[in-house]
Amino acid sequence: MDTSSPAAFVNGALLRRYIGQKVRAVVQVIRSDIGSVTGKSTDDQQIVVKGSPPPSLTTYLEVIGIAESENTIRADVWTNFGDNFDAGNYNELCRREEVMNELKVEVESNSSSQESLPKPQAMYRCKKCRRIVAIEENIVPHEPGKGEECFAWKKRSGNYAERVQCSSIFVEPMKWMQNIHDGTVEEKLLCLGCNARLGYFNWAGMQCSCGAWVNPAFQLHKSRLDECKSEPNPNQGTV
Incomplete structure (x- = not known):
C-alpha cells in the first residue's frame, strides 16, 4: 500500500482507480455506526468509511485514508465540513487532478524521446x-x-x-x-x-x-x- 504520497482527491467513480493508495474524499453522512460511517460521495455513490469517526458529525465530512475497495475507505483523518458543501466544485477538482495525473503519465512515458511540451506562457x-x-x-x-x-x-x-x-x-x-x-x-x-x-x-x-x-x-x-x-x-x- 502506498501511504507516503499525497492523498488523491476522489469521488465515487474515481475511488476504484486508487485501491491500496492514499485518498481523500468528501461524503454526505447517511448513517454513523461504531467503527464506520455510511455516506454518499459528491457524485452520489455510496461509500463506507471505516475507522474511528468523531462523536459528533456534520452533514458533510472529509476523510483521508487508504482505499480498501471500490466503495470502502479506511480513514485515519476525519474533518467535519459543515452542513453545506458545493459538491459540484469538488467533483471539478477531482476531474482536474485526474487530468493532470493522466498528463503526467503521458509525459513520463515519453521522457526517453526528444519530444517536450511547449513552455507555458x-x-x-x-x-x-x-x-x-x-x-x-x-x-x-x-x-x-x-x-x-x-x-x-x-x-x-x-x-x-x-x-x-x-x-x-x-x-x-x-x-x-x-x-x-x-x-x-x-x-x-x-x-x-x-x-x-x-x-x-x-x-x-x-x-x-x-x-x-x-x-x-x-x-x-x-x-x-x-x-x-x-x-x-x-x-x-x-x-
Whole structure:
C-alpha cells in the first residue's frame, strides 16, 4: 500500500482507480455506526468509511485514508465540513487532478524521446526564493465581482464607482501545498522552498478582492509572486 504520497482527491467513480493508495474524499453522512460511517460521495455513490469517526458529525465530512475497495475507505483523518458543501466544485477538482495525473503519465512515458511540451506562457515564482509555485494551466478562473458592493458594510470604503482589480490568483490544489493534506479546512499556504507565506486556502471558499466568491479557494497573493512571461517555441515538440 502506498501511504507516503499525497492523498488523491476522489469521488465515487474515481475511488476504484486508487485501491491500496492514499485518498481523500468528501461524503454526505447517511448513517454513523461504531467503527464506520455510511455516506454518499459528491457524485452520489455510496461509500463506507471505516475507522474511528468523531462523536459528533456534520452533514458533510472529509476523510483521508487508504482505499480498501471500490466503495470502502479506511480513514485515519476525519474533518467535519459543515452542513453545506458545493459538491459540484469538488467533483471539478477531482476531474482536474485526474487530468493532470493522466498528463503526467503521458509525459513520463515519453521522457526517453526528444519530444517536450511547449513552455507555458506564464509562470509564477515565489518572490523570495524564486521557486516556481504555479503555471498558467493551474489557474482557476472566476468571473470578476461587482467590487465593494459585494462585501459586508464593515469592509467597504464607500467608493463603489471604482472597480477593484484582483489582488490574488486562485489555483487548483497542488502537491507542494503540504498543509492541505493535513485535514484542515483552512490555513496559510507556505512556500515549500523558503517557508514564506504566499496565500491562504479555505475549502469552504473565500472572497476575492474584486468581490467574487471562489469555492473552494486556493489563493496566492500577487504581491508575494513574480509573474514570468515566456513565448512558446514553435520548434519544440518536433522531431
